[in-house]
Amino acid sequence: MAHVLGQNQYGKAENRIVRVYRDSTRHEIKDLNVSVSLQGEFEDVHLTGSNANCLPTDTTKNTVYAFAKEYGIESAEAFGIVLARHFVDDTERGVVHSARIRIEEYAWDRIKTPDNSARFIGSEEVGHSFVRNGQEIRTTEVVYDGESVQVISGLKDLVVMNSTNSEFWGYIKDRYTTLQEAYDRILATQVTARWKYGYSGRDGEAQPNWNRSYTHVKRHLLEAFAETYSYSLQQTLHAMGTRVLNNRAEVDEVRLELPNKHHFLVDLEPFGLENDNEVYYAADRMYGLIEGTVHREGVVPVIPVV
Known part of the structure; x- marks a missing residue:
């Protein structure tokens, strides 16, 4: 053979x-x-x-x-x-x-x-x-x-947190579900973002101002994270990608990987103390991994899943 x-x-x-x-x-x-x-x-x-x-x-x-x-x-x-x-x-x-x-x-x-x-x-x-x-x-x-040239820029290891304005409830429940519904929780993640530019380098096409574009894309990602009242990390992901595309014409596609950095309330009752959403255990393993792409209509997404 x-x-x-x-x-x-x-x-x-x-x-x-x-x-x-x-x-x-x-x-x-x-x-x-x-x-x-x-x-x-x-x-x-x-x-x-x-x-x-x-x-x-x-x-x-x-x-x-x-x-x-x-x-x-x-x-x-x-x-x-x-x-x-x-x-x-x-x-x-x-x-x-x-x-x-x-x-x-x-x-x-x-x-x-x-x-x-x-x-x-x-x-x-x-x-x-x-x-x-x-x-x-x-x-x-x-x-x-x-x-032609294809440019995919991004960032990684950007850790962000909202200490409130996040809920998670109304999800599917079966006999294996133990997660309690949350109506005021910490939302934290370590952002990996990649975005594809429309720039192709053909026919002497002018290059974007790469440094300025990076600064503004990062700003829009952070602003969307901070300003979105979140009912899920998936909703926040979409808001972050949409904010970039709405404000940066040079970007055609945004892919986000958002591991959910879980924060669980610590049970302080054995010590005679009430925990009113103040003391948390920060878990680094295991974690939910939320991934998704937001792209302009008519644009075929090309950023690979890593």
């Missing part, structure tokens, strides 16, 4: 790169984790052992670092597009058909110290000192096939 080589790709994963801009005493930092994956004419590499069509993964790593100097890192998206186009368009003999660049970006905040001249009333930034921002990790995935 004949065997056929199926879909395959290769590249260099998790290239950690920190780019420091020293143009003034107020330094700027870009901290990225870049993964490169290539598809193309790689049959002989697998089947015959010939490496004639193989661009070494070490070369892809070196390219990431060299491009950080040559082109700079204005945004994760723009950097990913430059890399993807290079690997497809500039690799000799056109053996690379498609390049996928995945990037995680880690944010740093400036450390502030007391302003001695103001008798410690104010504070001033130290231009070269930073503290790692623990709020969330920014993500992007760029795919280029020689004709």
Whole structure:
């Protein structure tokens, strides 16, 4: 029976790169984790052992670092597009058909110290000192096939909580149901969000302002979470995705993964105490996982389930 080589790709994963801009005493930092994956004419590499069509993964790593100097890192998206186009368009003999660049970006905040001249009333930034921002990790995935670009950006590990304005009741009950209905509960989740841009990179199409778009998408996600009186995490998910699409014309699709970070009231009666929605046990395992996509009418969703 004949065997056929199926879909395959290769590249260099998790290239950690920190780019420091020293143009003034107020330094700027870009901290990225870049993964490169290539598809193309790689049959002989697998089947015959010939490496004639193989661009070494070490070369892809070196390219990431060299491009950080040559082109700079204005945004994760723009950097990913430059890399993807290079690997497809500039690799000799056109053996690379498609390049996928995945990037995680880690944010740093400036450390502030007391302003001695103001008798410690104010504070001033130290231009070269930073503290790692623990709020969330920014993500992007760029795919280029020689004709068009697909950009899917996002964030992960953004933990949010509403201490009230959330209920959960009226659900299906059978003989295995023990969950009590809740009319005032904590709603908390760790947001993973990905959104697809309408940008295709064809015919000199102008790129969106990636950094500004990210800032506003995140803001709309948080505002929707905060302002939605929730009867389920599913309802909140839809409100968050809808808020982004209503306010950001450059975004066509939003996919959200929202693990329900359960908070259960602690029984304080054995200690002679009343627990009036004040003391909770925060459970990290197991958890409900709520996932869904909101997209514009007529747009075929493409963000994969991970």
